[in-house]
Amino acid sequence: xxxxxxxxxxxxxxxxxxxxxxxxxxxxxxxxxxxxxxxxxxxxxxxxxxxxxxxxxxxxxxxxxxxxxxxxxxxxxxxxxxxxxxxxxxxxx
Amino acid sequence: xxxxxxxxxxxxxxxxxxxxxxxxxxxxxxxxxxxxxxxxxxxxxxxxxxxxxxxxxxxxxxxxxxxxxxxxxxxxxxxxxxxxxxxxxxxxxxxxxxxxxxxxxxxxxxxxxxxxxxxxxxxxxxxxxxxxxxxxxxxxxxxxxxxxxxxxxxxxxxxxxxxxxxxxxxxxxxxxxxxxxxxxxxxxxxxxxxxxxxxxxxxxxxxxxxxxxxxxxxxxxxxxxxxxxxxxxxxxxxxxxxxxxx
Numbered sequence: 614x615x616x617x618x619x620x621x622x623x624x625x626x627x628x629x630x631x632x633x634x635x636x637x638x639x640x641x642x643x644x645x646x647x648x649x650x651x652x653x654x655x656x657x658x659x660x661x662x663x664x665x666x667x668x669x670x671x672x673x674x675x676x677x678x679x680x681x682x683x684x685x686x687x688x689x690x691x692x693x694x695x696x697x698x699x700x701x702x703x704x705x706x
Numbered sequence: 707x708x709x710x711x712x713x714x715x716x717x718x719x720x721x722x723x724x725x726x727x728x729x730x731x732x733x734x735x736x737x738x739x740x741x742x743x744x745x746x747x748x749x750x751x752x753x754x755x756x757x758x759x760x761x762x763x764x765x766x767x768x769x770x771x772x773x774x775x776x777x778x779x780x781x782x783x784x785x786x787x788x789x790x791x792x793x794x795x796x797x798x799x800x801x802x803x804x805x806x807x808x809x810x811x812x813x814x815x816x817x818x819x820x821x822x823x824x825x826x827x828x829x830x831x832x833x834x835x836x837x838x839x840x841x842x843x844x845x846x847x848x849x850x851x852x853x854x855x856x857x858x859x860x861x862x863x864x865x866x867x868x869x870x871x872x873x874x875x876x877x878x879x880x881x882x883x884x885x886x887x888x889x890x891x892x893x894x895x896x897x898x899x900x901x902x903x904x905x906x907x908x909x910x911x912x913x914x915x916x917x918x919x920x921x922x923x924x925x926x927x928x929x930x931x932x933x934x935x936x937x938x939x940x941x942x943x944x945x946x947x948x949x950x951x952x
Contacts (some may be wrong), residue, residue, distance in 0.1 A: 663881050670836045 614675055619704045626697045636671040637664050649693045657692075665690060672696075678703040707934045710735035713787040714933070715780075717741040717770050717827055718797030720748040722896035723846070726922035727794055727929050729755060734930065737762040739783045739790075741797065743769050743819075770797045770823030780830040789838055790831045792933045795824040795845045795868075800898060802857040813860045820864035824871060828886075832879070841884040842933045845872050847944055849892055849952045869944055876942030885941040887932045892948025894920040915950030 618624050630644040633653070637660070651657040654665070668690060669680045678700060680686045689699040709731055719728040719740035725748075728740045738761060742749050749765050756763045764786055768775040783790055798820045801812035824845055835841030850858045851865035869888055876886035893899060893910045899919070902910070911917065928947045931937055946952050 663878065666836055666878070667839075667882060670833050673833065674837060 614704075616704070616706050619676070619701055622697055622701070625700060626693050629693055629696050629700070632671055632675060633658070633668065636667050647693060649697075652692060653690050653696075654687075660690075672700065676700050676704050678705075707734055707930050707936070709792075709930075709933070712736040712791045712933075713739070713783070713789050714792040714794065715739040715741065715766075715783055715790055715827075715831070716794040716796055717823065718743070719794075720745060720752045720765075722898055723891060723894060723922045723925045724794070724796040725752055726926045727796065728752065729759075730923075730926040730930055731792075731933075732756055732759050732761040732763065736792075737764075737787055739764040739766050739779075739787075741766045741768055741770065741779060743767070743797070769819075770795075770827055771818035773826055776823075776826040776830050780827075780834075784834060790834050791838075791840070792842045792844070793827060793831045794929055794933075795827055795843065797823050798846060798864075798898075800858070800861050800901075802861065804857050805859045808860060816860040817864050817867075820861070821867040821871070824868050828871075828875060832884075835884050836879070836882055839883045841879075842937075843872075843875070843884065843886040844929050844932050845886070845888045847872070847888040847890040849890060849946070849948055852890065852952050872944070873942045880941050885932070885937065887937070887940060887942065888944045889925060889928050889932070890944050890946040890948065890952065891925045891928075892920050892946070892951040894922055894925060896922060913951060914948070918949065920947060920949055 626649060627644060630647045634642050647658065654660045665686055669686060673679050680689060689696055714731045714736045716724050716728045716738065718724040720742040728738050732738045740752060740763065753765055764783060766779045766782060768779040770776055799816055801816050803812060828843055845868050847869050848865040850862040851869055854862055872886050872888040893914060925947050928945050
């Protein structure tokens with residue numbers, strides 16, 4: 614992942630949607646099904662705390678951004694918009 | 707059972723059960739990282755055996771109760787092999803004393819090596835296993851955790867904690883493709899049990915329905931089974947290898 618893509622909010626959002634689909638093997642979900650401001654957990658995509666473990670690892674692998682506790686994770690994963698902003702804020706290149 | 711291309715880490719792997727487990731994996735084609743805390747001579751002796759088997763191996767000196775040392779050790783393994791398929795949390799010590807005489811240092815050392823070490827090593831490999839969407843974690847428990855034993859409040863508490871840890875962690879990661887199980891070796895003929903008093907050994911023998919101490923090979927067979935594809939649908943379980951003791 615490079616800085617240009619991270620700085621491009623729309624491209625980063627699309628990347629994150631595809632990352633979530635691939636990481637969690639959501640075979641029936643397309644990126645366009647995921648709304649930018651819809652909750653990812655419980656409602657919306659209906660993800661749970663075990664899905665979050667896989668997403669935490671995927672964020673670290675793709676962006677070298679570490680989510681160290683559950684509270685930070687809950688904020689970061691509240692929606693695609695929130696996750697995009699979190700990655701942009703924390704990404705160090 | 708074939709473990710070719712599998713990357714294995716065995717803690718406390720240069721003596722006793724851990725050594726037999728490490729050699730068993732190596733004999734089945736696995737790359738084996740062998741952790742030890744202090745005994746360089748045992749590590750050197752094991753290294754000779756691994757070299758004779760033409761094994762791909764790493765000797766990893768680290769205190770499993772130290773988060774920093776565990777992180778460094780796991781980094782070494784990943785730098786070398788880029789993955790970890792199987793973790794065997796075997797490192798363990800005993801400091802047997804009746805509770806009245808059991809000082810805080812002996813309590814902490816046993817809990818920290820046995821239970822905290824299992825937590826630290828499991829946590830350190832978990833990111834990689836989640837990323838791989840596969841992995842096997844096998845923890846060493848003890849009959850002392852199930853039946854209790856005098857002068858082992860520290861040891862039995864640590865091993866009881868390991869059983870509970872095993873069951874809880876197995877539920878966190880089962881869906882991701884990682885299994886977590888425990889082996890409960892009975893009285894096995896190892897350097898650790900050889901330290902027991904003769905009277906204690908006799909008493910223990912009288913409690914084993916099979917009438918003999920187990921061999922480290924018996925335990926290694928169980929570990930390799932739980933690490934194999936044959937145990938793909940087994941998680942959160944405690945497998946007793948104890949001649950009927952429990």
